[in-house]
Amino acid sequence: MAAAFGNTCYSSGSEGEEEEEDEGPEGYRKGGYHAARPGDRFADGRFVAQRKLGWGNFSTVWLAYDTLLSRFVALKIQKSARDYAQAALHEIELLSAAAKGDPTNTKCVLQLLDQFKHAGPNGQHVCLVTELLGDSLLRLIRYNRNKGIGLTRVREICRSVLVGLDYLHRELGVIHTDLKPENVLLVSTINPSKDPARAGFAPILDKPEGNQYNGAAISFSEKMLRMRARRAVVKISRRRESLGGVMVDLERKRSLDGVSMKCKIVDFGNACWADQQSAGEIQTRQYRAPEVIIGSGYSYSADMWSFACLVFELATGDMLFSPRDCQGCSEDEDHLALMMETLGKMPKKIASSGTRSKDYFNRYGDLKRIRRLKFWPLERVLVEKYNFPAPDANGFANFLRPILDFAPESRPTAAECLKHAWLN
Numbered sequence: 001m002a003a004a005f006g007n008t009c010y011s012s013g014s015e016g017e018e019e020e021e022d023e024g025p026e027g028y029r030k031g032g033y034h035a036a037r038p039g040d041r042f043a044d045g046r047f048v049a050q051r052k053l054g055w056g057n058f059s060t061v062w063l064a065y066d067t068l069l070s071r072f073v074a075l076k077i078q079k080s081a082r083d084y085a086q087a088a089l090h091e092i093e094l095l096s097a098a099a100k101g102d103p104t105n106t107k108c109v110l111q112l113l114d115q116f117k118h119a120g121p122n123g124q125h126v127c128l129v130t131e132l133l134g135d136s137l138l139r140l141i142r143y144n145r146n147k148g149i150g151l152t153r154v155r156e157i158c159r160s161v162l163v164g165l166d167y168l169h170r171e172l173g174v175i176h177t178d179l180k181p182e183n184v185l186l187v188s189t190i191n192p193s194k195d196p197a198r199a200g201f202a203p204i205l206d207k208p209e210g211n212q213y214n215g216a217a218i219s220f221s222e223k224m225l226r227m228r229a230r231r232a233v234v235k236i237s238r239r240r241e242s243l244g245g246v247m248v249d250l251e252r253k254r255s256l257d258g259v260s261m262k263c264k265i266v267d268f269g270n271a272c273w274a275d276q277q278s279a280g281e282i283q284t285r286q287y288r289a290p291e292v293i294i295g296s297g298y299s300y301s302a303d304m305w306s307f308a309c310l311v312f313e314l315a316t317g318d319m320l321f322s323p324r325d326c327q328g329c330s331e332d333e334d335h336l337a338l339m340m341e342t343l344g345k346m347p348k349k350i351a352s353s354g355t356r357s358k359d360y361f362n363r364y365g366d367l368k369r370i371r372r373l374k375f376w377p378l379e380r381v382l383v384e385k386y387n388f389p390a391p392d393a394n395g396f397a398n399f400l401r402p403i404l405d406f407a408p409e410s411r412p413t414a415a416e417c418l419k420h421a422w423l424n
Contacts, residue, residue, distance in 0.1 A: 023055040031081035033060055034120040039207030042127060043116045047075055050196070050204050058084050058269065063132070063196065065203035066113075072196045072203070073113060074130045080123025087269055088126035094268045095128070097172055105131075108164035110185075110266040132196075133264060134189035137181035137314065143190055143254060146317035151392060154314045155423055156261035157184075161307060162423075164265040166414035169300040173274045176265065177282040179306035181313060183267040188260045274299065285331070286319045290339060290346065291408050293332050294354030301408035304417075308403040315396065316386045329369040333360055337370045339406075342378055346406045378404075395422050 027033045033055075040049045042064070050063040053074065064075035078088040095112035105111055114129035137157065140149060161184055168174040176183075189195045196203075272278055282292055282302065289305035291298050312320040320342070323335035340346055348365030351357060362368050376384075378401060382393035399422035405411050417423070 023060070027079070028122065030122050031084075032079050032122050034077045034080070034118065034122060034125045036060065036062055036077060037207065038204050042075065042118050043114070043129075047073065047129060048203065048205055049075065050201075058087060064129070065205070066129075067205070072132050072201075074132045076128040076130070077118065078126045078128075080120070080125045085124075085126050088128065091268045091271075092126070092128060094174060094271050094273075095130075098168070098174075098268075101171055102167070106163075107167040108160045108262075108264050109167060110264050110268075133185040133187060133266070134195070135186050137184045137186070137263065137310070140186065140190065140256075141181060141313060141317055144256065144317070148315050148317045148386070149256060151315060151396060153256065153261050154311060157263055157314060158311060158423060159418065160184075160261070160263045161265065161310070162414045162418050165300075165303055165307065166418065168265070168271075169274075169303070169414060174268075174271055175274055175277070175298070175300055176268070176271050176303050176306075178267060178270045178284055178287075179265070179303050179310060180284050180287045181310055183265065184263050184310070185266050186260070187262045187264060190256070190259055285335070286322055288335070289408070290336065290350075290406055291354065293335060293356070294351070294360065295356040296350070296354035299408060300413070301411040304403050304411045304414065305408075307414075308400050312400060316382075318386075326370075332356075333367060333370055336360060337367060337373060340367075341373050341375055342381065343401075343404055343406065344375070344377075345373075350406050398422060 023033065028035050036049050036052070038049055038051055041047065042049070046068050047064045047066055050065055050072070053061045053063050055061070059076050059078045062075045062077065064073050065071075066073050076088075078084050092112065092115050095110065096115075098107070098109045099112045101107070102109065102111070110133070111131045112128060113131060116127050116129075118125045118127050135143070161179075165176070165179075168176060193199050270282065277298075281288075282298065283289065283306060287306035287309045289298060289302040292302060309320045312318075321335060321338045323331050323338055325331050326334050329337075336346070346365065351361045351365040352363075360367060367373075378397040379390075379393050382388040382397060383390055388396070399417075399420055402410070402412050403417065412420075
């Protein structure tokens, strides 16, 4: 459905599929988004906007055509307010370092190709030009109906992500801090027809006459009505096809056969140098490491925890930990309880090591407000809930379990994981 690129999602769904909600018109004001249109030129005419791929709180992302090198690229246009501009410059700093250290483009990290500033009615916007990648791992999971993508494909993806993490951690000294399925993109698309180069898409080089972007802007409400109408037409046509005696259901014909699982890590808007960590909480909730929750500091091993959560999700279609507020306890406490139900009790020394430990644990290292934990270890979860054969469950759990160690310093590095027998 969506692939994240620097705090921005870009849609790669097919017609009739649920689309990302539009960003709405309120963001198009001073300090906000730039109102780009197909055919608009950037960087003295070099990059020509083709179509909007998606949006996020910080920016919009466009498919663009590089007229100098005759190739399609992704163009990220940041909001113009000062805080957004500073965030973009930070991301450029990190991506520039990554590109400089990877001249052969083999380190499985998004390649920054260019950057510039663009003046528009809402202010000056920092713009990033990157290589054009395919669908996100989240889109891949949903494409396979949240049933897991098979361990062979999971291994393939693991190799790419671990190569990227090893490069970030060991060579660059960068902690990503927000690794999740949205922030890893396949190099190719699930549907080749969505790849403009492979599909023979003819680039737009001038503003098309009479398109919806010329003249009066289409209203947000009208756009939503048209989108719903398109969905209704597709649903009706599918129903008619089934009534004709031949079920022409593209959803059932979905297959990942032949799709390359090579992928790259993207979205460095929240990343940091290991020796220049920003204050505050990191990581998206479901992929957050225990040391971050209790406030005991973090390092590269926090990315490894997120990696293990991501890999479990690829294999099963479900999040490993999906906490929520419960009666008499917080989301953080529920999260810690879920961890301990799967991984065993957190050692007292670790439980008491954080600045927020006293909020959650008593002096014995037990949770204050959640007393009855139901232990269901990883191997049994894989067998009993997801019907993995016991040998597959044991091998997979043997790979994941060390990465999910409560002691951050005990987790294997990305380089060590690449040598694990389960991957080889």
